[in-house]
Amino acid sequence: MEDLTGFQRDLLYVVAGLEEPHGLAVKDELEEYYEKDVHHGRLYPNLDTLVEKGLLEKRAKDLRTNAYSLTGRAKREIGARREWESSYLEDGTCRS
Template sequence: MHDLTGFQRDLLYVIAGQDEPHGLAIKDELENYYEKEIHHGRLYPNLDTLVDKGLVEKGELDRRTNYYTITRRGSRELEDRRNWETQYVESAETSVTQ
């Protein structure tokens, strides 16, 4: 996970939070979050990178549409990342309230 970009991590979160989303559903979700257009030339190469790293699996709905699912490894990586983030967020919250 340490070698992923922030955009790639966001892709993982979106895929993990949906049931076999296709590329355009992922794109729409990220456009809502980023409040700007996500170009296909950015989206699909990054999805392919996640597939190549074994974090996401790509399936085929039909000849034109692929869907994506997170792998066990991808889920573990997200969990590890959330645990790592939590230790710092909780530490910051503790110091603010003191």
């Protein structure tokens, strides 16, 4: 996961947290978190990159909509990332 941008990591976390996530649902979640617009030109190329890297699976939900899901590799990498992050935190807070 070290080769991903922060935005790409955020995409993985949002896909992990949504049921039947599709592009617009992911976009809505990120816009709420970032408190600003996420443009299609940023969202979809990054989702495609995650598919190409083997971290997301993409399937047609209907004629206009794709649904995304984490691969087993993505789940393992998210777990490893969380362990790494928690090694720097105690009880969800910073050590210093």
